[in-house]
Amino acid sequence: NSKVIQTPRYLVKGQGQKAKMRCIPEKGHPVVFWYQQNKNNEFKFLINFQNQEVLQQIDMTEKRFSAECPSNSPCSLEIQSSEAGDSALYLCASSLSRDRGANSDYTFGSGTRLLVI
Amino acid sequence: GDSVTQTEGLVTVTEGLPVKLNCTYQTTYLTIAFFWYVQYLNEAPQVLLKSSTDNKRTEHQGFHATLHKSSSSFHLQKSSAQLSDSALYYCALSDRENAGAKLTFGGGTRLTVRP
Numbered sequence: 001n002s003k004v005i006q007t008p009r010y011l012v013k014g015q016g017q018k019a020k021m022r023c024i025p026e027k028g029h030p031v032v033f034w035y036q037q038n039k040n041n042e043f044k045f046l047i048n049f050q051n052q053e054v055l056q057q058i059d060m061t062e063k064r065f066s067a068e069c070p071s072n073s074p075c076s077l078e079i080q081s082s083e084a085g086d087s088a089l090y091l092c093a094s095s096l097s098r099d100r101g102a103n104s105d106y107t108f109g110s111g112t113r114l115l116v117i
Numbered sequence: 118g119d120s121v122t123q124t125e126g127l128v129t130v131t132e133g134l135p136v137k138l139n140c141t142y143q144t145t146y147l148t149i150a151f152f153w154y155v156q157y158l159n160e161a162p163q164v165l166l167k168s169s170t171d172n173k174r175t176e177h178q179g180f181h182a183t184l185h186k187s188s189s190s191f192h193l194q195k196s197s198a199q200l201s202d203s204a205l206y207y208c209a210l211s212d213r214e215n216a217g218a219k220l221t222f223g224g225g226t227r228l229t230v231r232p
Contacts, residue, residue, distance in 0.1 A: 002161040031217040041205055043222035050217045091162070097217060106152075106211075106220055108161040 003027070004109035006092050007074075011114045013082045021112040022074040025094030029107065031055075032075050034067060037089040037111070049075065050097065082116040089113050119144040121208050123223035130198045130230055138193040138226045140182075140208030148213040151184055151191045152220065156205040165206070166193070169213055198230045 003026040013019045025032050034046040047057035049069040057067075064083075069075040079086055089111040121142045130136045140153075150169045154162040168175040171186045182193045191208060206226045212218040 004161070033219060035220075035222075041225045041227075043207070043220075043225075045219045045221075048217055048219055055217045056219060093220075095217070105164050105167065108154075108163070110159070110161045 002107065002109050004092055004094055004107050006090075006109035006112050008112060009110070011112055013114065013116050015083060015116055016081050017116075018078060018080060019082045019086070019114055019116070020076055020078040021090055021114070022076050023092030023094075023109060024074045025092070026107045028096070029094035030097055031095045032069050033093040033095075033106070034077050035091045035093065037091055039088070043091075046077070079114075082114075084116050087114055087116045119146065119210065119221045121210055121221055121223035123206075123208055123226050125226050126224065127227050128229070130228070132200055132230050132232055133197050136195050136198045136202070136228065136230075138206050138208075138228065140191045140193065140223055142189050142191070142208075142210055144210060144221075146210075146212040146214070150211050150213045151182075152209045152211075153180070153182060153191070153193050154207040154209060154222075156207065156225075158204075162207065198228075200230050200232065203228055203230045 005024040007022050031050050033048040036044045047067045048055045064080050067077045091111045093106045093108045095106045124139045153166040155165045156162040166175050166182050168184045174183045180195045184191050208223040209220040211220050
């Protein structure tokens with residue numbers, strides 16, 4: 001069982017609807033990532049956080065996607081207006097901050113599979 | 118930008134025979150961490166191997182890989198494939214100098230081991 005908990009496991013939304021998914025990172029991991037895994041099993045990085053602060057995000061995330069990692073609450077990724085092309089597996093991962101010389105693992109959750117119809 | 122290439126999308130091998138999954142990369146990072154992840158059906162990707170040392174062999178669960186910076190490669194090998202090895206395999210890299218750096222993944226290779 002993964003130490004990164006993602007909910008819900010499955011999500012079905014109509015086009016234009018909001019879609020929200022949550023992630024509880026591994027205990028002690030301050031860095032959280034969101035990836036989209038498409039139907040061809042390719043990974044696309046969306047956004048990452050260290051504690052509550054955004055480190056990096058792609059353009060797509062800035063426009064229709066919003067994400068946050070509030071203190072003492074699960075992290076979340078929300079698509080404001082779902083499109084058919086958003087149908088994918090959304091994976092959350094967490095890691096330790098990497099000090100110089102360290103080789104921190106990234107722990108992945110099992111994902112939320114979104115279907116936009 | 119940085120990129121990871123896995124040339125085979127699909128590899129099929131007979132149980133007991135050796136298997137090799139290719140991974141090459143391009144990066145501007147000065148120090149790099151490399152990973153092989155394995156993803157079984159409907160499960161989370163999990164790390165199989167990791168390395169950041171040039172020309173040092175890394176082994177785990179019968180698999181091994183050696184980072185070769187001279188050829189920009191980190192191929193995954195196993196001497197005797199098992200049925201339970203059937204899964205998706207991803208090569209990935211990240212910047213070791215950057216705290217919280219994202220992983221850059223290859224396109225993945227689906228390994229099927231047949232009896």
